[in-house]
Amino acid sequence: MDNVDSPQPGPQLGPQPNFGLIAQAFGQASTEFTKFENFAPFTQSVEILQQIQHMQHQMQLNHQQSQVQLQQMQDRFQQMQDQFQQMQNQLLQLRTDVTTGFQVR
Numbered sequence: 126m127d128n129v130d131s132p133q134p135g136p137q138l139g140p141q142p143n144f145g146l147i148a149q150a151f152g153q154a155s156t157e158f159t160k161f162e163n164f165a166p167f168t169q170s171v172e173i174l175q176q177i178q179h180m181q182h183q184m185q186l187n188h189q190q191s192q193v194q195l196q197q198m199q200d201r202f203q204q205m206q207d208q209f210q211q212m213q214n215q216l217l218q219l220r221t222d223v224t225t226g227f228q229v230r
Contacts, residue, residue: 161167
C-alpha cells in the first residue's frame, strides 16, 4: 500500500525556446529577403520577362496588322469579283442586244 501513495514524477521538460531570439531572427530574415531584388538572377529574370512581354506585344501588333491586311485583300478581291460579275452582265446584255438587233433586221 505504500506504493499507492507515492507521487508520480511530472514530465521532464527540455530547453525552452528563446522567443526574443526568434523575433530577432525573423527581423533579420525579412531584411535579407528585401535584398533579393538586388540578386542578379532575379534582376535578370525581370529583364527577361520584360523582353518576353515586349515580344508578345509586337506579335499582337503584327497579328493585328496581318488581320487588317488580310481583310483589305479580301475586300479588294470581293470588289474584283463584283466588277467581273458586272462585266459578265454587260456582256450578256450586249449579246442580247446584238441578237435582238439581228432578229429585227
